[in-house]
Amino acid sequence: MTASLTDARAARRLRPHLRRLDHVSRTAMTAALRPALPGTADDIADRLPVAPRHRALLERWLAALSAAGEARRDDNGRFDAAASAGDAPSPHELPVLYERLGFPPAMARLHQAALDRLPDLLSDQVALTDLLPEDTEVVAALGAYQRNAFTGRLHERCADLVAGEAARRGPGRMRVVELGGGSGATTEVVLGALRGHHSDYAFTDVSPLYTGAAAERLGVGTALLDVDADFAAQGFPAGSADVVVAANVLHNATDVPATLRGIRRLLASGGTLLLVDSAGDCDTVLTSMQFLLSPPSGSRHAANPRGRFTDGRATTATVFPAAGEWEKDMAEAGFTVRNRYPDDAAGPAPAGQYLWHATAPETGDADLEPLRRALGDRGPEPVCTVGGAEFDAAAVLAAVRHAPATRLPDEAVRFFSDVADAADAADAADMALAVARPQAGPATGPPPHTLVLTGDPAGARAALGTWARGGRVTAVPTATPPARLLADLELVGATEAVLPLVLVRALPAAPTAALTDLSALTRVICTEPGAGPHEATAWSELGPHLEHRAPHAPVGSGSPGVIADTASAAADAALRDLDPHASLDAAHTVARAALHSMLHTFHEAGCYTRPEERRTPEEIAAAVRPADDHRRLLLRWLTVLTGEGLLVADGSGALRCAADPEAYADLDAVWGPARQRWRAAHGSAATVTYARRSAGELLALMWGERSAAELLFPRGGTDTARALYRESATARYQHHAAAALVAAHLRETGGGARRVLEAGGGTATTTEVVLAELDRLPGAPVEYLFTDVSPFFLDHARGRFGDRLRYGLLDVDRNPVEQGHASGSYDVVVAGGVLNAAADTDLSIRGLSRLLMPGGLLVLTEPTREEYWVLASQGFLLTEPRDARSATGASFLTHDQWRAVLDGAGFLPVADLPADGHPLHPLGHRVFAVRRPAA
Structure with missing residues (x-):
C-alpha cells in the first residue's frame, strides 16, 4: 500500500472528528463574543475587553467564524453572529472527540477549562497555564496537543526519514539538531528510530523548562537555542549538523526566511531539513494553545501583536504561512524540497499540519564567492597563520569549505568556521569586505598584517577585510595570556590588532609592555564598547592608535564579539519564554x-x-x-x-x-x-x-x-531544593550565563586536556546546564570534578551523572590544596550560589584562585541584595560571617563588596551580568567571571 493511500485513508478517518471539534470551538467563540456583537473588531475588543496582545487572535476568530458562515460582516466592517443551523455541539463532547483523535485525556481537560474561561483568557485575567490543575507537570500538560493520531503519523514519517538518512551515511556518526524540541513528542519517536545507528542528538529549545525536562526524561544532550538569533553565536557553527528537525517551532520565528537561511548555514553540505508545521489556522487550537503564541505581556510587541513578525506575515494577524509560502521560503533559502507529507494525493492535511523533507545544496564555489573575491588572485604565498600553521589562498578556501569536518586542529576549525559564517552572511561584497578598512580610506602603504583571535567572530570578519586589502592574517587563541600576546604582536610584525575590551585594557598594563617592540603596530581595534580615553592614552604611549569602536559587521549579523556578550545572549535566550x-x-x-x-x-x-x-x-x-x-x-x-x-x-x-x-x-x-x-x-x-x-x-x-x-x-529528597534553584527567572539567567562563560573559555583553550572544578555543586542545577554546553564542545570530553562539603550531594550527583563526572569533597571555608586538590590544575572553577554560605569570602576566593592555572577562569553566581523570602526560610541555615557582612548583619555581600573581594584577589574582570538596564538587574542576582592573570 502506498504512503499516499495510507495518508489519505487516515485523513478521511480523522476529518469528521476534527470538523466536529472545530464546530465546538467556534460555538464557544461565538458565545464569548456575543455580548460585544454587533460591532467592528475594534468595538468588540474594547467592549469585552480583549488584552492588546490577544487582538490579533480575536481577528483570527472573526475570520474563522466568517469562513464557516457562523458570523457575517457587513459593508461597514461590523460583525454579527449568523443564524444557527443544525445541531448545536456541546463541550461535553470533548473527551470522546479527543480520544478518537488520539489525544491524551489531559488535552480534553485543558481545552474544556479554556472554553469555560474564554472571556477571561481574552482579557488576560487568567493565563492558559493558570487553568492547569494544581501540581500538574507543566511540560507534559502543554505538550499534550502534539500527541495525537495525525501529528503522530508525521512524527513517525519524520523518524523514518532520519533513520533512513543514518542508514545511508553508513558507520559514520550522524549529527542531528532538533530545534524547538518543546515537550519532546517528536524527540521520543526520532530517538526510537535511531536506536542501532551512530548519532549525536542535540535537543534544543529557547526555554530551559523544556531542555531541563528533556535532559531528565529522555537522557539526551540539550542546549538553549533561539531560532531568531545567530546559530553560530549560540554554539552551533556552520556545517555542524547533518540533519535538522524542526517540529511545530518555525512559525514562532520573527522572520521565517531568515531562520531558514540560518538553518541552511547550520547544515553540512547536502544536509537534510525535516520541517513539521501548520499551514493555516485550526479553529480548535484558536481556542486553546494559541493563547500561548500571543506576545508575552510586557514584551515590546504586546501592545501591537502585528509588529512581531518582519517577514510576509508583517502587519497581518497571520501566524502560519500557507503551504506554498513555506515551500517558497525554503527554496529561496537554498533548499530543495524533496517531498511533502501528506501530499496532494492524500488531500488537505488534518488540522493543516505537514511534514516537508528538504535538502541543503552540496557546497560549491558560489558559497565562497565573497571570500574568493577577498583573496583575489593571491598565489602560493601564505595569507594566514593559525596556531603556527600557514595557509595560502587555496588552503584557506579548502579549510573554509570543509572546516567542520576537517582534521585541522580545533583552533583552526574554530577560526575557519567563523570565516565561513562571515562570508556566508555577507549580502554584498562591500558589506563583507569593509571590515577593518582604515578610516583614512584605501591603504597606500604596505599591505596590512592583522592579528585576530580565534573564536572571535569579529576577528573572522576583520580577516575578510584584511585579505580584501591584500594583507595577511595571524590568528591566535583567545586565551593567550597578555605577555604572550604582546610577544606575538612583536614577533609577527602585526600592523593592526583586533581585540576584545578585556585585552585592550590588559595588554598596556602587562609588565612586559614597555619592553615590547610594537613599532610596526599602527592601530588597535576594540571589538566592544567601553574603551575610553584612559585606554587610548595607554596605547598611544606604546605607539599604536586605539579605535575604540567595534569593526563593522555584515548587516543583520548581530554575533557577539566577546565572552561577556556571548554569555549575556545565552542567558537572555533562557528567558525568551518568560516575561x-x-x-x-x-x-x-x-x-x-x-x-x-x-x-x-x-x-x-x-x-x-x-x-x-x-x-x-x-x-x-x-x-x-x-x-x-x-x-x-x-x-x-x-x-x-x-x-x-x-x-x-x-x-x-x-x-x-x-x-x-x-x-x-x-x-x-x-x-x-x-x-x-x-x-x-x-x-x-x-x-x-x-x-x-x-x-x-x-x-x-x-x-x-x-x-x-x-x-x-x-x-x-532534593526535589524541592532543585526546583528552587531552577524555577525563577534569575536562576535560569544565572545558570545559562555561567554555562556560556565556561564553554566560551574552554573553546579558547583548544582541544587538549581541559578541566573544570565545580565548588559547592549541591543539587547540581548549575551542573546540568554547564554539562549540556560542554558536551557540545569539539575535541575530547571535558574532565569535570563535582565537589561539595557534603557526601549527601556527592551521592545525589553520582546517581544522576554516573561516570560522566569525577566527585570529591571540598569545604570552601578551608584551603582547597590542604584538602588534596592540586594547585593550578583547572581551566575553570565554577561556584554557583555557594560562596554566600562561606564564613569568609575573601579567604574562600583566594582558595579557589589557587586551583586555577594561569589564565584560568572563575565563574560565580551570587545574590548581592537581601532576599526576604530567604531570610524567612534558608536564612536559618546560613553561618555567621567573618567578612564584610559581619559589620552590617547582611546575609549577602553587596555588588561593590564583591568587586572589592575579586579585585583584592588579583583577578582580571571578564563579565559582570546582567548589565545596567536589564529587567532583572534590580533583583541583584549577579554572574561574575574573572580571569586569573597569566604567569
Whole structure:
C-alpha cells in the first residue's frame, strides 16, 4: 500500500472528528463574543475587553467564524453572529472527540477549562497555564496537543526519514539538531528510530523548562537555542549538523526566511531539513494553545501583536504561512524540497499540519564567492597563520569549505568556521569586505598584517577585510595570556590588532609592555564598547592608535564579539519564554509576603496583635525566644522590616508596626497573591510553595524545634531544593550565563586536556546546564570534578551523572590544596550560589584562585541584595560571617563588596551580568567571571 493511500485513508478517518471539534470551538467563540456583537473588531475588543496582545487572535476568530458562515460582516466592517443551523455541539463532547483523535485525556481537560474561561483568557485575567490543575507537570500538560493520531503519523514519517538518512551515511556518526524540541513528542519517536545507528542528538529549545525536562526524561544532550538569533553565536557553527528537525517551532520565528537561511548555514553540505508545521489556522487550537503564541505581556510587541513578525506575515494577524509560502521560503533559502507529507494525493492535511523533507545544496564555489573575491588572485604565498600553521589562498578556501569536518586542529576549525559564517552572511561584497578598512580610506602603504583571535567572530570578519586589502592574517587563541600576546604582536610584525575590551585594557598594563617592540603596530581595534580615553592614552604611549569602536559587521549579523556578550545572549535566550517584567513583579510580591510572614511570626509570639502597637527589640526577642544560633537572624528581620517601613522607630527606641494586623494575620491570604503571580510568571510555583511552608514554621524554626534542612530536603529528597534553584527567572539567567562563560573559555583553550572544578555543586542545577554546553564542545570530553562539603550531594550527583563526572569533597571555608586538590590544575572553577554560605569570602576566593592555572577562569553566581523570602526560610541555615557582612548583619555581600573581594584577589574582570538596564538587574542576582592573570 502506498504512503499516499495510507495518508489519505487516515485523513478521511480523522476529518469528521476534527470538523466536529472545530464546530465546538467556534460555538464557544461565538458565545464569548456575543455580548460585544454587533460591532467592528475594534468595538468588540474594547467592549469585552480583549488584552492588546490577544487582538490579533480575536481577528483570527472573526475570520474563522466568517469562513464557516457562523458570523457575517457587513459593508461597514461590523460583525454579527449568523443564524444557527443544525445541531448545536456541546463541550461535553470533548473527551470522546479527543480520544478518537488520539489525544491524551489531559488535552480534553485543558481545552474544556479554556472554553469555560474564554472571556477571561481574552482579557488576560487568567493565563492558559493558570487553568492547569494544581501540581500538574507543566511540560507534559502543554505538550499534550502534539500527541495525537495525525501529528503522530508525521512524527513517525519524520523518524523514518532520519533513520533512513543514518542508514545511508553508513558507520559514520550522524549529527542531528532538533530545534524547538518543546515537550519532546517528536524527540521520543526520532530517538526510537535511531536506536542501532551512530548519532549525536542535540535537543534544543529557547526555554530551559523544556531542555531541563528533556535532559531528565529522555537522557539526551540539550542546549538553549533561539531560532531568531545567530546559530553560530549560540554554539552551533556552520556545517555542524547533518540533519535538522524542526517540529511545530518555525512559525514562532520573527522572520521565517531568515531562520531558514540560518538553518541552511547550520547544515553540512547536502544536509537534510525535516520541517513539521501548520499551514493555516485550526479553529480548535484558536481556542486553546494559541493563547500561548500571543506576545508575552510586557514584551515590546504586546501592545501591537502585528509588529512581531518582519517577514510576509508583517502587519497581518497571520501566524502560519500557507503551504506554498513555506515551500517558497525554503527554496529561496537554498533548499530543495524533496517531498511533502501528506501530499496532494492524500488531500488537505488534518488540522493543516505537514511534514516537508528538504535538502541543503552540496557546497560549491558560489558559497565562497565573497571570500574568493577577498583573496583575489593571491598565489602560493601564505595569507594566514593559525596556531603556527600557514595557509595560502587555496588552503584557506579548502579549510573554509570543509572546516567542520576537517582534521585541522580545533583552533583552526574554530577560526575557519567563523570565516565561513562571515562570508556566508555577507549580502554584498562591500558589506563583507569593509571590515577593518582604515578610516583614512584605501591603504597606500604596505599591505596590512592583522592579528585576530580565534573564536572571535569579529576577528573572522576583520580577516575578510584584511585579505580584501591584500594583507595577511595571524590568528591566535583567545586565551593567550597578555605577555604572550604582546610577544606575538612583536614577533609577527602585526600592523593592526583586533581585540576584545578585556585585552585592550590588559595588554598596556602587562609588565612586559614597555619592553615590547610594537613599532610596526599602527592601530588597535576594540571589538566592544567601553574603551575610553584612559585606554587610548595607554596605547598611544606604546605607539599604536586605539579605535575604540567595534569593526563593522555584515548587516543583520548581530554575533557577539566577546565572552561577556556571548554569555549575556545565552542567558537572555533562557528567558525568551518568560516575561521578565512579570518575573520582577512576582519577585516583589513574594518579598512582600515574606516580610508579612515575619510580622505574622511576631504576632504568633504575642507581639503586634493590635494596630499601632509598639515594642522594643528586647521585648520582641523576649517574646520570640530565638535559639542562640538565630539571634542574628532575628536582628536582621528587624532591620529589613524597618528599612521597608513596616516597622517605624520612635524616639524611645521602640518599634511601631505600620501595618494593620489583618494584613499579616492570615498566612494563606498573604501568600495567595504571591503564588498566583509567581505561577503566572514562571509556569510553576515550587518556590512559593516552599516559602509558604517555611512561613508556617517560622516560630518553631526560631526556637530551634524545627529543622530548616528538613523543610528544604523533605524526607532526604532534593526535589524541592532543585526546583528552587531552577524555577525563577534569575536562576535560569544565572545558570545559562555561567554555562556560556565556561564553554566560551574552554573553546579558547583548544582541544587538549581541559578541566573544570565545580565548588559547592549541591543539587547540581548549575551542573546540568554547564554539562549540556560542554558536551557540545569539539575535541575530547571535558574532565569535570563535582565537589561539595557534603557526601549527601556527592551521592545525589553520582546517581544522576554516573561516570560522566569525577566527585570529591571540598569545604570552601578551608584551603582547597590542604584538602588534596592540586594547585593550578583547572581551566575553570565554577561556584554557583555557594560562596554566600562561606564564613569568609575573601579567604574562600583566594582558595579557589589557587586551583586555577594561569589564565584560568572563575565563574560565580551570587545574590548581592537581601532576599526576604530567604531570610524567612534558608536564612536559618546560613553561618555567621567573618567578612564584610559581619559589620552590617547582611546575609549577602553587596555588588561593590564583591568587586572589592575579586579585585583584592588579583583577578582580571571578564563579565559582570546582567548589565545596567536589564529587567532583572534590580533583583541583584549577579554572574561574575574573572580571569586569573597569566604567569
